[in-house]
Amino acid sequence: MPDQTGRLAIVTGANSGLGFQTARELARKGAQVIMTARDEGKGQMALARLRAELPDAAIELRRLDLADLDDVEAFSDALLAEGRPLDLLINNAGVMMPPRGVTRQGHETQFGVNHLAHFALTLRLLPLLSAAAGSRVATVSSDLHRRGRIHFEDLKGEKSYSRMGFYAQSKFANVLFALELDRRLKAARLPVISVLAHPGYADTNLQTSATSGVLRLFMRIGNRFMAQTAEQGALNQLYAATVEGLKGGAFIGPDGFREMRGSPTLVHPLAAATDPTLAAKFWRLSEDLTLLKFPTIAERMQ
Template sequence: MRSWGAADMPDQSGRTAIVTGANSGLGLVTARELARRGARVVMAVRDEERGRRARDALLAAQPGALLEVRRVDLADLDSVRLFAERLTADVGPVDLLVNNAGVMMPPRALSPQGYETQFAGNHLGPFALTGLLLPALAAGRDPRVVTVASAVHRQGRIRFDDLTGEHRYSAPAFYAQSKLANVLFGLELHRRLRAAGSPVRSLLAHPGYAHTNLPSTGPTGPLRAALRFGGRLFAQPAEVGALPQLYAATAPEAASGQFIGPRGPLELWGRPTVVRPAASARDPELARRLWARSEELTGVRYPL
């Protein structure tokens, strides 16, 4: 795995992949590389117009690529349900779901269902989407769910008594909470899939410090300026940052339950390798508690 790159991806012909947040950054690179290897890629985006522009740019470079754009707002559970219903009706079996989309450190706001937007869009939406698509995934070929987290999960804490940030809100702290939730979810999904004898693999990935548009779309004020400045100076390109999730999505040897991140110092840069989640993320009791709360908040019960 030491020098694994996009050129090492196996052929993806005949596979159907869903990539959320596929109109820019890591999601765009992921959609591009999967399509380049022959996959049919559903680009799941919040802004259809931006999604169509991204698809058209990919098609200009890869004529004949199998790309389609569908709208989903992961922070809106009604949108997630509608997307899943239409997809399962139109597409059939799904081979790969990459839970890539996310929001990073915005001012406090609430989703249509009344949940804090980072927890809603980064965790509850992917939790609901995965559960709703699990029957379609179980019917797929070498089916996988790849949930994109962050090294920032190590600073996270699940605030069960204040998930909406009503009493105290910090944009970075609630971002870290949502990323810890991603890792807890991905590992608990792995445990439940294995216990049920499901063929679906659940893997996690994080890009390290990668240059994307997240610092320009979420944070405000000095935080935004600092993140953009640091990104220009120190971040690796999105093409490299996307490699861990591409490895998790396609490498034959990638095992369910693995967390893939950069091999460089502090997991900030470099080619993919297996990394170790924080101790809090490996706590099965915490994961079960979060799972139960997530089912309660989303109304989605997993068929396991």
């Protein structure tokens, strides 16, 4: 990883798993890191661990509840008021296969947290990203995006809900979003690139924090016998976020069998997720659901 001294990075969901490892390595390389966590107590414990390991690192914690778009707005407004150019936004946080629930605004939980909140956060922080040379948005998806599609007719899962199906939808949404974001950044000639990463099968608490019963047992067994470490999984998003010369729209994942484990390399998303017509339709829907529009944000930067 290149030296990150002088760069400001935000890592969502940095209190555990891939986010924690990502925040740690960025801070180790000299970046100023803003960790976000929904749970203040867990966030403080993670911050204490990092400060004990890296006493000279510039790390801070801010609470951010991605299940509430109002909280995303308040978090963003505070950063905009401070005015610090933002070099790196890592859209890492997520929930995986919980029982059906809804966010504060009434969106299905996985779709709301994994996609809509990061969509809103990215658009709101574009002025700060555009003020930094060589800035990036790195969005963390999953190889399970290959099983996904957008349930335009039932986004909330009110007619039919599958934990796996709606998780795959949210990860498919991440890919649609990140690739369309890069198209729009290029069209607007903004000095920001959008890239993607997925960790393969990494041993984190994501698989077990929201699951229950037989599914949780299955996930625990998989984590123990099939998964690579969280440290190894995080290398993919660190590569996407920091390797010099990476092109906008790049997707980084493991180079091993079925992209489950291995070293970071360029991988290819599901072909359907690269469809610009579908992406444009989905972008308009996301704008409607968040009450944000990319052109409006871009105009503020001119």
